[in-house]
Amino acid sequence: MPEFTLHCFAESGNAYKAALMLELTGQRWQPRFVDFFNGQTRDPAWREEHNEQGEVPVLEHGARTFTQSALILDYLAGLTGQYAAHDEDEKREIWRWMLFDNHKFTSYYAALRFFYCLKQTGDTPVTQFLRERATAAYRVVDVHLADTPFMVGGRLTIADLSLAGYVFMPEDTGMAVQQFTHIEAWKDRIRAEPGWKHPYELMPRQA
Ligand SMILES: N[C@@H](CCC(=O)N[C@@H](CS)C(=O)NCC(=O)O)C(=O)O
Structure with missing residues (x-):
């Protein structure tokens, strides 16, 4: 049950x-x-x-x-x-990234994917704006991941699980995601998690 x-x-x-x-x-x-x-x-x-x-x-x-x-x-x-915080400082750091995810990383990318891939609007000023904003958010995360295997505390936490919501989605949003090599390596580490x-x-x- x-x-x-x-x-x-x-x-x-x-x-x-x-x-x-x-x-x-x-x-x-x-x-x-x-x-x-x-x-x-x-x-x-x-x-x-x-x-x-x-x-x-x-x-x-x-x-x-x-x-x-x-x-x-x-x-x-x-x-x-x-996948939890070990202390209060980590907890705040996890929330800082989950808020960034909800406000920028997921939200711009998900909206871009919705219009461009699922509604198939083609490229419009809206998708161009969303792609620019999503790319900027991806750059922030990519830079952060240059120095650490996971977002917080060097291990997989809910901050990673939040940011990873859309990164495995297969649709082509017209965004050159392969340029974000640290994100690509981080995705491999998440994929390697048992289960x-x-x-x-x-x-x-x-x-
Ligand atoms: N911040 C929310 C976002 C949830 C969200 O946007 N869900 C979408 C599906 S992926 C939805 O149900 N949208 C309905 C709508 O906007 O009408 C969360 O993280 O749960």
Whole structure:
């Protein structure tokens, strides 16, 4: 019997952050498909029942419901003691990178991918702006990873799992990601973690 239910869909890198954490920490969990592309997260009834913010991921654990991937990661790290901060300074450092991820690294890249790859808008002033902003955020992370194998404390933490939400997504966003060699090497280190799975393996897609 699964202990956790994660409302998610395969293309969601934000949901992948939570799914990968559940998988790597060996939880009994089940995905529940959310039909994002047909507007389920915009349905008032879905919002009322699951998340007033209208977003995936949503994690159910017993009678408790959590949203926001960074908070879910923090909750699971607290519960399992895995990929967690060792002290208060590390905790702040992890949150500093998770906030950067939510505000810049994931958000610009995910929006670019949504328009350019999933909605297939072609290149527009919007995608050009998003690609520029995402590239700048990738550069920040790449520079940081030049001196350390993982984002905080020299080991895999939830800061890495947050930033890695979209980096394994296969779609070509027109961004030259291979130029970020430290990010590419970091991805290999994450892939080498026992139990690692690709987002499209972990979460359900539209049939
Ligand atoms: N900051 C949120 C972002 C979540 C998010 O944007 N989720 C997308 C799917 S990847 C979503 O559900 N978007 C619905 C919408 O914006 O209408 C998190 O990290 O959980």
